[in-house]
Amino acid sequence: MAVYRIVEVGDEVLREKAVYVAKLGPHIEKLLDNMRDTMYANQGVGLAAPQIGVSKRVIVVDVGDGLVELINPVIAEAKGTQIDNEGCLSIPGMVGEVMRAEHVNVKGLDRTGNETEIEASGFFARALQHEIDHLDGILFIDKAKNLKKI
Template identity: 65%
Template sequence: MAVYQVVAIGDEVLREKAKPVKEITPNILKLLDNMADTLYAAKGVGLAAPQIGVSKRVIVVDIGEGLIELINPQILEAAGKAVDTEGCLSVPGMVGEVARAERIVLKGLNRKGKEVTYRVRGLLARVFQHELDHLEGIVFVDKAQNLRKVEQ
C-alpha cells in the first residue's frame, strides 16, 4: 500500500465538487486501501479522496471503532444540532467550532458495491459530515467560528 501526501488548503482540488464513482474497479479498491494507510499514518479520523488529490466521491473514516469505507456517500436525513471543535488534515495547526447535525442517516456503497446505510450520532456523525463537505469542495474553515492555531 501507499501513504499519500495530504493536500493542503489552497490546492484547487479541495474546492472542486468530486466526481461520482461509476464503477468499482481495482483502481478504486487500491484508492480505498491507500486512503486508509494515509489516514492512519496522519493519525486522522476521516479522509476524503480530494484530500489526496483525487476528485472522486470516496471517503474513509475510523474514530477508533474500525474502518468504514464509503463510495458515493450521501446524507438521507439529518436532525438536531451540535457545535464542537474540529480540525482537518488539510488545514494543519488550525481548529474551530463547527455546527453540524447531531444525528444523520447516510448511505453509500462498500468496496464490494453493496449499498450500506448508517444511522449515526455524535462524533461519527460529525466526521461523516466533515468528509462529505470535502466531496462538495467545502473545507471546515468555511463553516468554523473561533478559528485558532493549535500546537502540533
C-alpha cells in the same frame, strides 16, 4: 499499500465538487486501501479522496470503532445540532467550532458495490459530515467560528 501526501488548503482540488464513481473495481479498492493507510499514518479520523488529490466521491472514517469506507456517500437524513471543535489534515494547525447535525443517516456503496446505510450520532456523525463536505469542495473553515491556531 501507499501513504500519500495530504493536499493542503490552497490546492484547487479541495474546492472542486468530486466526481461520482460510476464503476467500481481494483482501482477503487486500491484507492480505499491507500486512503486508509494515509489516514492512519497521519493520525486522522477521516479522509476524503480530494485530500490526496483524487477528485472522486470516496471517503474513509475511523473514530475508534473500526474502519468505514463509503463510495458516493450522501446524507439522507440529518437531525438535531451539535457544536464542537474540528480540525482537518488539509488545514494543519487550525481548529474552530463547527455546527453539525447530531444524528445522520448516510447512504452509499461499500468497496464491493453493495448499498450500505449508516446511522451515526455524535463524533461519528460529525466525522461523516466533515468528509462528505470535502466531496463538495467545502472545508470546515467555511463553517467554523472562533478559528484559532494550535
